[in-house]
Amino acid sequence: MNTRLSKLFLFLTGLLLLLVATACSTRYKPEISLVTDSLLASEAEQMLWQKSEREQRTIERNGLIYTDAQLESYLNQVVARLMPETVPADLVIRISVIKSPYLNAFAYPNGMIYIHSGLLARMDNEAQLAAVLAHEMVHCIHRHALRAFREYRNQPAYLIAVQQALLKTKGLQKLAHSMGVTGAMAAISGYARELEAEADRIGFEWVLRAGYKPKEALSLFEEMLSDLARDGCEEPFSFGSHKQIRQRAENLQNLTVPAIINRLASNKSNPAFLAKLDQLLLDNARLDLQLGRFQVASESVEKFLSINPDDTRAYYLLGEIHRQRGHRSDVLTALDYYGRAIRLDPSFAAPHKAIGLIHYKEGQHALAKKFFESCLQLSPDTPDKAYIKGYLKQCTLSEES
Numbered sequence: 001m002n003t004r005l006s007k008l009f010l011f012l013t014g015l016l017l018l019l020v021a022t023a024c025s026t027r028y029k030p031e032i033s034l035v036t037d038s039l040l041a042s043e044a045e046q047m048l049w050q051k052s053e054r055e056q057r058t059i060e061r062n063g064l065i066y067t068d069a070q071l072e073s074y075l076n077q078v079v080a081r082l083m084p085e086t087v088p089a090d091l092v093i094r095i096s097v098i099k100s101p102y103l104n105a106f107a108y109p110n111g112m113i114y115i116h117s118g119l120l121a122r123m124d125n126e127a128q129l130a131a132v133l134a135h136e137m138v139h140c141i142h143r144h145a146l147r148a149f150r151e152y153r154n155q156p157a158y159l160i161a162v163q164q165a166l167l168k169t170k171g172l173q174k175l176a177h178s179m180g181v182t183g184a185m186a187a188i189s190g191y192a193r194e195l196e197a198e199a200d201r202i203g204f205e206w207v208l209r210a211g212y213k214p215k216e217a218l219s220l221f222e223e224m225l226s227d228l229a230r231d232g233c234e235e236p237f238s239f240g241s242h243k244q245i246r247q248r249a250e251n252l253q254n255l256t257v258p259a260i261i262n263r264l265a266s267n268k269s270n271p272a273f274l275a276k277l278d279q280l281l282l283d284n285a286r287l288d289l290q291l292g293r294f295q296v297a298s299e300s301v302e303k304f305l306s307i308n309p310d311d312t313r314a315y316y317l318l319g320e321i322h323r324q325r326g327h328r329s330d331v332l333t334a335l336d337y338y339g340r341a342i343r344l345d346p347s348f349a350a351p352h353k354a355i356g357l358i359h360y361k362e363g364q365h366a367l368a369k370k371f372f373e374s375c376l377q378l379s380p381d382t383p384d385k386a387y388i389k390g391y392l393k394q395c396t397l398s399e400e401s
Helices: 002-024 043-061 069-082 117-122 126-141 144-152 156-167 173-178 181-189 193-209 215-231 242-255 270-277 279-290 294-307 312-325 330-344 350-361 365-378 385-400
Strands: 094-098 105-107 112-116
Touching: 043 112, 043 144, 043 173, 043 181, 069 094, 069 126, 069 270, 094 117, 105 126, 112 117, 112 126, 117 215, 117 279, 117 294, 126 144, 126 193, 126 215, 144 193, 193 242, 215 242, 215 294, 270 279, 270 294, 279 294, 279 312, 294 312, 312 330, 312 350, 330 350, 350 365, 350 385, 365 385
Parallel strands: 094 112
Antiparallel strands: 105 112
């Protein structure tokens, strides 16, 4: 009798989990509870939450979070605008920015959403941001991580291989070490195709309900595809994959109904949105420059200048982009940008050093010496003082010979 009861209990438990999984894959209905208490208390989910919290503490401890209180407050305001009526009581959606120029956004099962500075810098308006956030919110609220974990738990070698791929990507070693298997599952491999499609469909409904123009999301993915094709690269995250971006674009294209979309006002309030990003645009451009991604770095600086037209740092950074790219035509362009930076702020030492480097490389040592000297006069305690003095010595020796 006990054996029969045990078998019946196991059968009913399996049936309950099947019904929950089926309910999660159907059309979103706010009045229906998304997760049963038994699923919430499940050992698997508790383990995922604990792993999520450990990985998030490591990410923060390793200095990977982009700190901007005003920007973070704004991002969470957009999340609040998108929030559905019914959310599991234990789930709090939060958002932080990771300092990385690579295209990515991913959600942990405990409601923590990370978006890379590189993805934010590619956006033109709030509607595009809302579409990305809504998609990740669906992953959290519909427990996609738990459903994916059931698929991946028997494939540890796959997850480890995916995580190891990050270690080989320039500029991502620290993030790879910080992000465990849970983060790797969400950020790198993404979820199963049907879960991604579900997140697109439900997220689309939330974006539409919040009054955004969903077609802007489609334009974002189309622009990313164009940029990746232009740069001839494939990024390590799901957002940087040609295949996955194309699939997302197709999903959104199928969801976009002109009769509905045309009734909504355009969300292309670029200056207001870019003003929210502000300093992030320059900071991310510097990260792109470190990776030799000159075109996208330049585009971020141009966005920043559209709202800060007299910023001397921005003109200096454009000069650095052209100087470091090193094409023959870039030299004059770099000198022009450095000149603008100096005219805006004659006390700014960095462009003087940069102009000196250009003249030194061109063999114009007398001119180079002049700018190196002016750099040290303006900033006598500059961290690269010894470096500049080394060039000055070479210029002097060249003059003497």
